[in-house]
Amino acid sequence: MLDRSFYSRPFLGLVAANGFFWMSVNFFLPVLPIYYHSLGMDDHQIGLAIGAFSLGSMLFRLFSGRAVDRYGGLPVLTAGVILSVLAIGSYHLAVTLAAATVARFLHGVGISGYSASALTTVTMMHEEHRATEAVALYTLSTMIGMGIAASSATWLFTTGGMPLVIGVGAFTTALSLVLFPRRVKLKITAAASQSLPLRKVVAAPAVLISTISLAAVNMCYGSIMTFLPLFMLSRGITEFNSYYVAYSVAVVLSRMWIGRLCVVMRPDRLVFYVLAVLGLTMLTAGNFSGSWVAALCGAGIGVGYGLAFPAMATIITANVQPANRGTAFGFFTMAVDIGFGVGAIGMGAVAAAWGYQAVFAAAGIYTLAYAALYQLWLRGKLTAPASSG
Numbered sequence: 001m002l003d004r005s006f007y008s009r010p011f012l013g014l015v016a017a018n019g020f021f022w023m024s025v026n027f028f029l030p031v032l033p034i035y036y037h038s039l040g041m042d043d044h045q046i047g048l049a050i051g052a053f054s055l056g057s058m059l060f061r062l063f064s065g066r067a068v069d070r071y072g073g074l075p076v077l078t079a080g081v082i083l084s085v086l087a088i089g090s091y092h093l094a095v096t097l098a099a100a101t102v103a104r105f106l107h108g109v110g111i112s113g114y115s116a117s118a119l120t121t122v123t124m125m126h127e128e129h130r131a132t133e134a135v136a137l138y139t140l141s142t143m144i145g146m147g148i149a150a151s152s153a154t155w156l157f158t159t160g161g162m163p164l165v166i167g168v169g170a171f172t173t174a175l176s177l178v179l180f181p182r183r184v185k186l187k188i189t190a191a192a193s194q195s196l197p198l199r200k201v202v203a204a205p206a207v208l209i210s211t212i213s214l215a216a217v218n219m220c221y222g223s224i225m226t227f228l229p230l231f232m233l234s235r236g237i238t239e240f241n242s243y244y245v246a247y248s249v250a251v252v253l254s255r256m257w258i259g260r261l262c263v264v265m266r267p268d269r270l271v272f273y274v275l276a277v278l279g280l281t282m283l284t285a286g287n288f289s290g291s292w293v294a295a296l297c298g299a300g301i302g303v304g305y306g307l308a309f310p311a312m313a314t315i316i317t318a319n320v321q322p323a324n325r326g327t328a329f330g331f332f333t334m335a336v337d338i339g340f341g342v343g344a345i346g347m348g349a350v351a352a353a354w355g356y357q358a359v360f361a362a363a364g365i366y367t368l369a370y371a372a373l374y375q376l377w378l379r380g381k382l383t384a385p386a387s388s389g
Contacts, residue, residue, distance in 0.1 A: 008125075008185075009181075010125070010181035010183070010184050010185065011122075011125055011126075011134070011181075013179050013180065013181045014118065014121065014122065014125070014138070014179075014180060014181055014184075015137055015138055015141045016141065016179045017118070017175075017176040017177070017178075017179035017180040018118055018138055018141045018142060018145070018176070019141035019142065019144050019145035020145060020172045020173075020175045020176040020179065021081070021084075021111075021114055021118075021145070021172070021173060021176035022141075022142045022145040022146055022149075023145035023146065023148050023149045023172050024084070024088070024145075024149070024168075024169045024170075024171075024172035024173040024176070025084075025107075025111060025149075025169075025173075026145070026146045026149035026150060026153070027149045027152075027153045027156065027165055027168060027169045027172075028088075028091070028153070028165065028169060029149075029150075029153070030150060030153045030154055030157075031153050031154065031156075031157040031162070031165055032049070032050060032091075033046050033050065034157070035157075035162050036049055036050075036100060039095055039100075041097060041100075045097045048097065048101060049097060049100040049101050049104055050104065051104075051341075051345070052100075052101045052102075052104040052105040052108065053104040053105065053107055053108040054108060054337045054340070054341060055105060055108060056104070056105035056106060056107065056108025056109040056112070057108035057109070057111050057112045057337055058108075058112075058334055058337040058338065059109075059112075060108070060109045060112040060113070061112045061115070061116060061330045061331070061333050061334045061337070062198075062202075062327070062330045062331050062334065063112075063330070064076055064080065064112045064113045064115075064116040064117070064326075064330055065116040065120070065326040065327045065328070065329055065330015065331065066198065066326065066327045066330065067113075067116075067326070068116050068117050068120050068325075068326025068327075068330070069120075069195065069323060069324060069325070069326040069327050073117035073118070073120055073121040073184075073326070074117070074180070074182070074184075076113050076116065076117045076326075077113060077114055077117035077118060077121075077177070077180060078177060079113050080109075080110045080111065080112065080113020080114040080115075080117065081110065081113075081114055081173060081174070081176060081177040082110075082177075083106060083107075083109060083110035083113065084107055084110030084111060084114065084173050085110075085170050085173050085174055086106070086110075087103050087104075087106040087107035087109075087110055088107065088166055088169045088170045088173060089166065089170055090102075090103040090106070091103055091162065091166050092162065092163060092166055112330075114176075115333055116326055116329055116330045116333070117326075118138070118180070119135075119138070119313070119329045119333070120325045120326045120329050121184060121186075122134050122135055122138045123135065123313070123317045123325060123329075124186045124322055124325070125184060125185075125186060128317065128318060131313070131314055131317040131318070132258055132259045132262045132267070132310055132311070132314045133258070133259040135309070135310045135313045135314065135317075136255045136256070136258040136259060136310040137255075139255065139309055139310060140252065140255040140256075143251055143252065143255070147248065153165065156168055194321040194322070194323040194324065195323045195324060196321075196323075196324050198327060201320070201324045201327045201328055201331070202327070202328070202331045204319065204320065204328070205319075205378075205381040205382055205383075206315050206316050206318070206319035206320060206382050206383070207316055207319075207320060207328045207331060207332060209374070209378050209379075209381065209382055210271075210312040210313075210315050210316055210332060210382075211331055211332050211334065211335045212335070212370075213271055213275065213308070213312060213335075213370075213374065214308060214309065214312055214332065214335035214336065214339065215335040215338050215339035215342070216275060216278075216339065216366070216367050216370050217274065217275070217278060217304060217305065217308040217309075217339065218335060218336050218338075218339025218340045218343065219339040219340070219342045219343040219347075219363060219366075219367075220278045220279075220281070220282055220301065220304070220343065220363050220364075220367055221301060221305050221339070221340065221343060222339060222340035222341070222342065222343020222344040222347070223282065223343035223344070223347045223359055223360065223363045224281070224282065224285055224297065224301050224343075224360070224363075225301075225343075225344075226343065226344045226347070226348075227347065227351055227356050227359050227360070228243065228285055228294070228297060228360075229243075230351075230356060231285070231286075231356035231357070231359075231360075232294060234356065237290070237291070237294070239291065242291045242292075242294045242295040242298065243294035243295060243297060243298040244298060245295075245298070246294075246295040246296070246297075246298030246299040246302065247298035247299070247301055247302040248302065249299075249302065250298065250299045250300075250301075250302025250303045250306060251302040251303075251305055251306035252306070253306075254302065254303045254306030254307045255306050255307075255310065258306070258307055258310045258311065261307065261311075262310075262311060262314055267311040267312070267314045267315050267318075268315060268379050268382050269379075270307060270311045271308070271311055271312060271315070271374065271379075272371055272374055272375045272379065274303075274304045274307050274308045274311065275304075275367055275368075275370060275371035275374060276368065276371045277300055277303060277304045278300065278301065278304040278305075278367050279363075279364045279365075279366075279367035279368035279371055280300070280364070280368070281296075281297055281300030281301055281304065281364075282360045282361075282363040282364030282367060283360065283361065283364035283365075283368075284296060284297060284300070285297045285360045285364075286356070286357045286358075286359070286360025286361050286364065287357070287360075312332070313329070313332070315382060316328050316329065316332060319382065319383060343363065347359045347362070347363065350362055
């Protein structure tokens with residue numbers, strides 16, 4: 001049972017800031033394709049502009065993480081939020097493909113600074129044995145913010161057009177900086193003498209294996225979120241509520257229980273079960289259809305996605321010195337962009353060539369094969385420390 005000190009005002013402020021930040025990011029995902037289409041862009045151009053966000057985020061995550069280790073979380077986070085607000089404001093002026101691409105790219109760079117700083121700070125605000133619960137609550141606020149944005153973005157766009165979406169997005173982004181605690185009492189402090197070269201940090205088994213594992217998880221997430229609705233439509237099924245409801249319930253409940261599960265079966269073992277569940281979910285999605293299958297797949301992806309990030313972040317926290325965590329988490333979170341890109345974009349080529357069933361078969365077989373490799377070989381290497389040699 002967590003005592004009241006766990007829910008300190010600075011920590012709750014950080015959790016609230018995280019929810020508002022990711023809410024602001026996700027206001028734009030449902031409406032930008034429509035807005036860019038109204039400006040005369042074709043599908044290819046819209047894809048380039050939207051995708052520039054992930055490119056900016058991916059390219060700068062590692063740099064931002066390294067900056068956190070060197071300069072501290074608050075300066076990097078502040079720079080990331082300010083850049084995000086400026087990028088959001090520029091959306092109103094970005095009416096050409098080149099301008100829209102630059103604006104989205106800079107927004108992606110801004111979120112890389114925020115995410116590396118906030119996640120590193122979360123893992124250092126509590127003792128090591130509470131890191132799992134801290135990360136779980138922190139990432140749960142991400143899901144809540146994303147959900148609020150997804151359910152309200154279209155209404156904002158319909159009501160006030162792009163200026164209203166930009167105004168609300170910029171405001172909630174700035175609000176995240178206001179809520180982020182200025183004076184954080186860290187339970188764990190970083191010693192400069194523990195700092196390692198970049199290649200040593202990212203090559204540490206706990207970091208490298210967790211990153212590869214998270215990429216597999218997000219590949220499944222990107223694949224099923226993008227193509228399951230299309231697959232269901234091709235089968236004449238037009239009702240997806242059971243899928244999204246099951247997903248939402250499962251991801252919230254799994255985040256609530258992650259701390260207990262990590263104690264009962266340890267994070268490294270839990271990762272294997274997560275990978276197995278996701279692999280089986282993908283195979284189920286591709287071989288069966290119906291409302292019950294949609295609900296089952298929603299629950300499967302919700303449980304896997306809900307447990308994966310906190311469990312893997314816990315492994316990194318336990319095996320990486322505080323002085324190197326910004327770098328480690330910067331590298332680790334690159335897996336979100338890479339995995340989702342492979343699932344949503346790479347699997348699009350598979351769908352075009354062989355159909356939707358091939359997408360789920362490929363993702364499921366790969367994930368189950370990787371789960372077997374993880375269990376038989378990689379899992380035993382997780383506790384090997386980064387070398388300073």
